[in-house]
Amino acid sequence: MTLETIAIPKSIKANPLTPREIDLIDQVNDRIEAFMLGDSAVIETFVPCDFQWLAQCLDWIDQQHFSAGQRFCELGSGFGVAAMLAALRGKTAVGIEIESALVDQSNRLAKDLGIAARFYCGTFVPSAMAGSLALSREVDHIATGGDDVYDATGIAFNAFDLFFAFPWPGEHEFYETLVDSAATPGAMLLTYNERAGMKLFRKTY
Ligand SMILES: C[S@@+](CC[C@H](N)C(=O)[O-])C[C@H]1O[C@@H](n2cnc3c(N)ncnc32)[C@H](O)[C@@H]1O
Numbered sequence: 001m002t003l004e005t006i007a008i009p010k011s012i013k014a015n016p017l018t019p020r021e022i023d024l025i026d027q028v029n030d031r032i033e034a035f036m037l038g039d040s041a042v043i044e045t046f047v048p049c050d051f052q053w054l055a056q057c058l059d060w061i062d063q064q065h066f067s068a069g070q071r072f073c074e075l076g077s078g079f080g081v082a083a084m085l086a087a088l089r090g091k092t093a094v095g096i097e098i099e100s101a102l103v104d105q106s107n108r109l110a111k112d113l114g115i116a117a118r119f120y121c122g123t124f125v126p127s128a129m130a131g132s133l134a135l136s137r138e139v140d141h142i143a144t145g146g147d148d149v150y151d152a153t154g155i156a157f158n159a160f161d162l163f164f165a166f167p168w169p170g171e172h173e174f175y176e177t178l179v180d181s182a183a184t185p186g187a188m189l190l191t192y193n194e195r196a197g198m199k200l201f202r203k204t205y
Helices: 010-014 019-037 051-064 081-088 100-113 172-182
Strands: 003-006 071-075 092-097 118-121 162-165 188-193 197-203
Touching: 003 172, 010 051, 019 051, 019 081, 019 100, 051 081, 051 188, 051 197, 071 081, 081 092, 081 100, 081 162, 092 100, 100 118, 162 172, 172 188, 172 197
Parallel strands: 071 092, 071 162, 092 118, 162 188
Antiparallel strands: 003 197, 188 197
């Protein structure tokens, strides 16, 4: 494993959000509630994360000048809030989501709020990695088959500078292995783990 862990100070939870970040989070919370209560079939693998803390982490990462570049990818983007928060920070932000109903929701929200994040329906697991031994551990909540969408995004997996993922309990190792195996050195992975909180990793050179 060539990922180093970077501690995120708990004190950032007191940092203020911008009005646009607050508006995005308010809007998405309303839409998620309506989506969950609506007619759509329940998507069991979709659980939204702590968006306020996520915004504070992205702000802190920028303040530390950790990231080598401006390309951001949300792996399993749900409603796409991480990608939209990154786009609000001026990043080239992409969300990849396997459930088309969620891609529709994130595209609609980005359009309504005038946020330049782009969302793609398909798998974030690079096709070249799909059969890899390194990724062959058991995961119940990650689709591991199918063609990836990196051609459509126009950005290869190893050209992203910062990834975000919200793994299910016990599945964080999958994302860490993916970034460790296929990302470029210097790339970072931020994950939200409900009990352990936010974790930040950097692939070493
Ligand atoms: C726990 S949710 C997190 C959603 C969002 N990132 C957030 O933080 O609110 C995980 C998402 O990953 C999606 N997903 C699972 N496997 C995937 C795959 N191989 N490619 C793309 N999306 C996937 C699920 O459909 C689900 O929406």
